[in-house]
Each structure stands twice: as C-alpha cells, then as structure tokens.
Amino acid sequence: MPGLFFDTMERLNMGPRVREEAFDKAILPRVRALAEKYEIKLDPEQIVPSDDAMADRLFAAALEFAVETGLWVLDTQKVVKFTEAEIWERLDNLRTPLWFGYGKDQVCLRPRIPESTVRPLVLGGAAGSSVTEGEVYTKLMMAYAMEPTNDMLTNANPAYIEGREVRPFSPLETHGAIQEVGWIREAIRRVGRPGIPLFVAPGSSATAPPAIAIINEERGLRKGDFIYAAILTEMKTDYDRLSRAVAGLENGLHVATLLAPMIGGWAGPAEGAAIAGTAATLMAAVAYDATIVVNHPVHMSLKNGATTHPQTLWVQSISGQAMSRNTSFPMGQNVFVDARAGTREVLFEAAANAIVAVSSGQHTGPGPSGVVGGDDINMISAVEMRIMGQASRAATGMSRTDANAIVQKCIDEYEPTLGNPPPGKPLTELYDLDTMVVDEEWWGIYESVVAQLKDWGLPLR
Amino acid sequence: MAFEPNDDQQAILDELFQAVINGDTDRCVDAAGQSLAAGIPPLAAIESGLTPGIREVGDRFGRMEMFLPEMVLSAEAMQGAVGVLEPHFATGDSYDKGTVILGTVKGDIHDIGKNIVKALLTVNGYQVIDLGRDVPLTDFIDRAEDEDADIVAMSGLLTTSLPLMRDTIRLMQDDGVRDKYRVIIGGGPTSQEYADGIGADGYANTAFDGVELCDQLLGIEA
Numbered sequence: 001m002p003g004l005f006f007d008t009m010e011r012l013n014m015g016p017r018v019r020e021e022a023f024d025k026a027i028l029p030r031v032r033a034l035a036e037k038y039e040i041k042l043d044p045e046q047i048v049p050s051d052d053a054m055a056d057r058l059f060a061a062a063l064e065f066a067v068e069t070g071l072w073v074l075d076t077q078k079v080v081k082f083t084e085a086e087i088w089e090r091l092d093n094l095r096t097p098l099w100f101g102y103g104k105d106q107v108c109l110r111p112r113i114p115e116s117t118v119r120p121l122v123l124g125g126a127a128g129s130s131v132t133e134g135e136v137y138t139k140l141m142m143a144y145a146m147e148p149t150n151d152m153l154t155n156a157n158p159a160y161i162e163g164r165e166v167r168p169f170s171p172l173e174t175h176g177a178i179q180e181v182g183w184i185r186e187a188i189r190r191v192g193r194p195g196i197p198l199f200v201a202p203g204s205s206a207t208a209p210p211a212i213a214i215i216n217e218e219r220g221l222r223k224g225d226f227i228y229a230a231i232l233t234e235m236k237t238d239y240d241r242l243s244r245a246v247a248g249l250e251n252g253l254h255v256a257t258l259l260a261p262m263i264g265g266w267a268g269p270a271e272g273a274a275i276a277g278t279a280a281t282l283m284a285a286v287a288y289d290a291t292i293v294v295n296h297p298v299h300m301s302l303k304n305g306a307t308t309h310p311q312t313l314w315v316q317s318i319s320g321q322a323m324s325r326n327t328s329f330p331m332g333q334n335v336f337v338d339a340r341a342g343t344r345e346v347l348f349e350a351a352a353n354a355i356v357a358v359s360s361g362q363h364t365g366p367g368p369s370g371v372v373g374g375d376d377i378n379m380i381s382a383v384e385m386r387i388m389g390q391a392s393r394a395a396t397g398m399s400r401t402d403a404n405a406i407v408q409k410c411i412d413e414y415e416p417t418l419g420n421p422p423p424g425k426p427l428t429e430l431y432d433l434d435t436m437v438v439d440e441e442w443w444g445i446y447e448s449v450v451a452q453l454k455d456w457g458l459p460l461r
Numbered sequence: 462m463a464f465e466p467n468d469d470q471q472a473i474l475d476e477l478f479q480a481v482i483n484g485d486t487d488r489c490v491d492a493a494g495q496s497l498a499a500g501i502p503p504l505a506a507i508e509s510g511l512t513p514g515i516r517e518v519g520d521r522f523g524r525m526e527m528f529l530p531e532m533v534l535s536a537e538a539m540q541g542a543v544g545v546l547e548p549h550f551a552t553g554d555s556y557d558k559g560t561v562i563l564g565t566v567k568g569d570i571h572d573i574g575k576n577i578v579k580a581l582l583t584v585n586g587y588q589v590i591d592l593g594r595d596v597p598l599t600d601f602i603d604r605a606e607d608e609d610a611d612i613v614a615m616s617g618l619l620t621t622s623l624p625l626m627r628d629t630i631r632l633m634q635d636d637g638v639r640d641k642y643r644v645i646i647g648g649g650p651t652s653q654e655y656a657d658g659i660g661a662d663g664y665a666n667t668a669f670d671g672v673e674l675c676d677q678l679l680g681i682e683a
Binding site for chain 1: 522525528529530531533534567568569570571573574577618619620621622623624625627628648649650652654666667
C-alpha cells in the first residue's frame with residue numbers, strides 16, 4: 001500500500017539529485033504538450049464548463065503528469081514518484097462517507113459530482129486575514145460559528161500575539177498558535193458548537209512546530225479535526241510539510257492539503273495550472289495520505305492571491321470536475337477575495353466562488369478571506385461567509401450552464417475593481433461586537449446583493 | 462553619436478532580438494559573436510538588439526503571452542550574449558544598472574513572486590544576487606557588503622514575514638550600514654504604509670513596479 005509512512009519517507013532520499021531550476025523549467029513544456037494532447041482549453045465564456053469529456057481528459061493529463069513528474073523535495077533535492085497503479089490503489093480504497101467533528105456538531109462528507117444534489121460541506125473562516133488578537137479574534141470566530149451554513153471552522157490570522165510581532169521559529173510563534181486555537185475553542189463553546197470540526201493552520205505561525213504543538217485533545221486540535229500540510233507550487237514538498245502530515249495522522253487528525261497552482265508561473269497558462277493543480281491533488285492523496293485537498297489557484301496579476309479572477313475560477317471548476325467525476329477524493333475550493341468587507345464587490349466574489357465550487361462537484365471553502373497589506377487589519381466579516389454558505393446551498397443540484405450564467409453576472413459586478421478594490425470597512429465598524437449585531441448599512445448591502453442574486457435565478461431562501 | 466547599422470549589421474541585431482525572445486542561449490551567443498565580427502560596438506549590440514528583445518519579452522509576460530520559465534530562458538540567453546560582448550566594451554561603457562540582493566525572508570518558502578522579480582530585474586539590466594527562500598536576515602546584509610550591492614530587496618507572502626523585514630533594517634542600522642543601500646520590500650502582506658513604517662526606501666505592489674522602483678531609487682531613466 002503506497003502512502004506517507006513507508007513509501008514517501010523511503011523515497012525522499014532515493015534517486016539522483018534534481019536541481020530545482022531544472023525541475024521548474026521542465027514543467028511548462030510538459031503541461032503544454034499534455035494540454036495539446038488532451039485538448040484542454042479555457043473558454044472565457046465558460047467559466048463553469050459543462051464539458052464532461054474535457055474534465056475527464058484533464059484527469060487523464062494530470063494523472064500522466066503526476067506519474068512522470070512526482071514531487072520535488074526541497075530538503076533532499078530529489079524527486080518522490082508514485083506509479084499509476086500506486087495512485088489508483090490509494091484512490092480505489094478511499095473510505096466514504098467521512099465524519100468530522102464531535103457529538104451533535106459532527107458533519108458528514110459524502111462524495112459529490114458536478115451538478116450533484118448531495119449537500120456540500122461549507123468551511124467558513126478567514127485564514128490569511130489579519131485580525132486583532134484576543135477578544136476581537138474570538139468574536140469573529142463566534143460570528144463564523146453562528147452562521148447556520150457553516151459546517152467547519154477555519155481560523156483567521158492574529159496580527160499580533162501579546163502585542164508583539166511574531167517571528168518564525170521563535171517561542172512566541174508556538175505560544176501564538178496555542179493562544180489562537182484557544183480563542184477558537186472558546187468561541188465555539190460560547191455559541192454552543194463545541195464539536196464543530198476545526199480546520200486550522202495557525203495564522204500566527206509559518207513553521208511546523210507550532211502547527212504540531214496545537215494538537216491537543218483538551219485545548220487544541222482533536223481527532224477528527226484537520227491539520228494543514230501544503231504541496232508547494234508547483235509539485236514540491238519539504239520536510240516541514242511532511243512532518244505536519246505525519247504528526248496529524250499519528251494523532252488521528254485528517255490531513256488537508258492546500259495547493260496553489262499559479263497562472264502565469266512555472267505551469268504557464270490556466271490550462272497548465274489546471275493540469276499541475278489536479279496532478280498535485282493526486283500526489284496529496286498518495287504521498288500525504290490526505291483526506292481532502294483545498295485548491296487555491298492564483299493568478300499572477302493579483303498580488304493578494306484572490307481566487308476570484310475568472311481564470312482561477314475556471315481552474316477551480318475544471319479541476320474539481322476532473323477529480324469528482326473520476327474519483328471520490330474530495331476537494332474544497334479556497335475562497336480568497338480581492339475586495340474587502342463592507343462592499344458589494346466582496347459579496348459577489350464570495351457568491352461566485354461558492355457557485356463555481358458546488359456546481360463543479362466540490363465543497364466550498366475555507367473562506368472567504370483575503371490578504372491585505374501590513375497593519376491594515378480586521379478588513380473581514382462573517383457576512384461574506386454568510387453569502388458564501390447560502391450560495392453553496394442554493395447552487396446544490398444546479399446545472400453547470402445555469403451556474404455559469406450567474407457566475408458571469410457576478411464577475412461583471414466585481415471585475416472592474418479586481419486588483420484595485422474599494423477600501424471597505426473594518427470588522428469593528430461592521431459589527432457591534434458586544435451584541436454581535438451586524439451594522440445596518442452593511443446588512444442593507446448584503447440584502448441588496450441577495451436580492452440581485454435571486455433575480456438572476458440563484459434560489460436563495 | 463547613435464550607431465547607424467548597415468543592412469548586414471541590422472540583420473545581426475534582428476537575430477539578437479529574436480534569439481532573446483526565443484530564449485535560445487546558443488543562438489544568442491552566436492549572434493553576439495557575429496556582432497563583434499561585424500564591427501557592431503558591443504554596447505550598441507546590447508542597446509539595439511538585446512534590450513529591445515528583452516523589453517518585448519517583458520511586455521509579453523505582462524500580457525501573459527509568455528510565462529515565467531520562458532522569461533527566465535530569455536534572461537539567460539541575454540546574459541549569455543552580454544558575457545560575450547562585455548569583455549569588448551570601450552572604456553567607460555557600462556551595461557549594469559546596479560546590483561540587487563534579493564530573497565524571501567526566513568521562515569517563508571514562497572518564492573515564485575521573488576523569482577518573477579528576479580527575472581524582470583535581470584532582463585532590465587540589473588545584476589541580481591538571488592539568496593533564494595527562507596533567508597536569514599544576516600545573509601541579506603552580509604551579501605550586500607560582499608557584493609557592494611546597491612539595493613537589498615526582501616520578499617514574503619506570509620504575514621509572519623513582515624517583522625523580519627523590519628528586523629533586517631534595524632540590524633542594518635545597528636551595524637552602521639543602513640545608508641549604504643536602498644532597501645525595498647514586496648509580497649502579499651506588504652504595503653506602502655508598512656514600508657514607510659519600518660523605514661524601507663520603497664515598496665512595490667507588483668514585480669513590474671519593482672523594476673520601476675529600482676530605477677527610480679538609483680536615478681535611472683527608463
């Protein structure tokens with residue numbers, strides 16, 4: 001049986017040295033050839049394509065690419081490879097359905113396919129967004145956990161820990177991670193959802209030791225929660241990521257693998273990013289023993305990593321369709337917005353991303369979140385998550401054709417400001433954090449966007 | 462006085478232009494040798510053949526008609542040709558705009574943005590010393606001193622990268638070398654406000670902005 005505990009660890013030190021530059025440069029010619037061979041082509045009018053055959057061809061291309069490319073290992077400068085038979089052995093033996101979390105807050109993940117009527121999981125939170133530490137952070141987590149559509153909770157990034165900036169590898173980094181998960185546990189207790197599954201990559205830390213330090217049945221991540229272990233862009237791993245996966249698996253946690261195929265980067269155009277991202281998903285399944293992949297394609301033109309560029313949405317859609325039509329391995333779609341809380345644009349971005357994910361056979365989130373600059377903190381609220389979750393429910397069972405039409409309309413709303421979004425407002429102005437009531441003006445914007453989405457045919461209740 | 466090529470010389474300049482765009486180092490090096498044999502002043506071969514080619518590459522990259530690995534190959538092709546031409550420079554000729562120490566700060570392994578900056582700076586005439594990813598702050602300073610650099614450029618994608626940028630500038634101040642270098646920052650969580658707050662000389666929102674920023678800081682006209 002292939003997998004992390006024997007085969008991946010064994011293969012980390014096998015074979016000849018491969019220089020990183022040579023590995024990187026080999027990707028574009030290969031994915032280009034595969035895109036041509038398998039006729040994979042982005043149609044800008046079809047952000048949610050209804051082409052089953054192309055989705056299947058993408059899967060075949062990705063499988064071929066994964067087998068021949070493998071994962072380059074930063075620490076050893078070697079390449080870990082798995083055969084097609086080994087990949088299929090893993091995919092053919094996935095356990096489904098899967099249950100996450102505890103008690104009444106447990107949720108069930110069932111395999112989905114494009115246009116599936118099976119309810120998707122919604123992962124709400126704001127990983128990547130800087131938030132004031134302590135009570136503001138806790139209140140934001142409460143707001144997410146209070147959203148009825150939220151099945152699983154992910155973290156935000158505390159801007160400071162004990163009023164101090166956090167340095168990687170420092171003791172404060174580990175302390176910060178423990179604090180963070182403590183605030184999250186406190187938040188879900190306060191709102192009566194103590195067993196909601198946690199999907200946490202501590203935002204105050206960059207390295208493996210703090211991520212592992214928060215595995216703690218009493219106060220931290222428990223069996224049935226998730227630990228993040230990314231595959232690096234493109235098709236790379238390292239001891240840090242693999243150590244997180246090992247620690248999670250040995251403690252009964254699920255591994256969630258984040259991956260970020262880049263449009264404009266080593267894999268070239270959107271078609272290349274789709275092949276590389278889908279191939280990385282297969283590698284996560286076999287090399288990390290991951291339970292789920294969180295797909296976060298990025299576009300070279302958007303510095304903050306928003307997933308709502310039309311081309312990144314296409315990559316999410318076609319990759320999700322490829323995986324869900326050919327395997328029962330689940331994908332979530334990271335929802336990273338460009339606009340900020342308090343604006344119409346951010347709500348259309350969140351809705352579009354959710355509709356793409358759900359109609360393409362995947363699960364929604366984590367998100368919506370976004371990276372903003374420097375000390376510009378708290379530019380996030382749970383209202384964006386509310387519309388993401390509601391759009392996910394409403395898009396369940398929707399045809400890809402109908403989904404595509406609504407997504408295109410959403411894009412028309414936010415694309416003019418993509419890359420240069422309106423300023424928005426901070427959480428502290430958008431909520432009364434004492435009473436947890438949303439600001440009237442912000443709620444009015446939300447209601448107007450809901451009305452617009454309904455008018456376009458999204459069956460929101 | 463501007464160099465006026467004859468038809469044969471123009472054909473060689475065109476070949477340099479195309480070889481750079483194609484990212485073909487062998488062809489570019491050959492054309493550089495031909496340009497010397499044809500009596501084209503080395504600096505003119507760069508300014509009228511290689512530079513327009515690499516500008517075209519940058520423009521195509523910006524329009525996403527070319528991609529990062531292709532731009533890297535073009536930069537390598539151009540560097541190969543410059544290596545042939547440079548020993549033949551006339552006294553006073555100079556091609557280097559300046560030396561940039563570049564890296565992703567300690568604890569951050571996200572380096573694609575940094576790689577794009579490296580490629581764009583290189584194709585725009587900068588000598589880039591790429592320290593890679595996960596770079597200790599002392600390495601930025603030590604290499605800047607060793608290379609007599611003009612600019613120290615720090616990149617990061619994670620919010621935890623920010624304090625290390627501040628720390629590097631502080632250490633440069635403590636070491637008494639801060640004023641020897643221009644320090645710039647970029648990457649997901651950085652901003653002009655943060656750059657101002659930590660005493661950096663500049664912030665670039667995109668890789669393209671990074672080139673303009675370096676030109677501006679060194680008083681170079683585009």
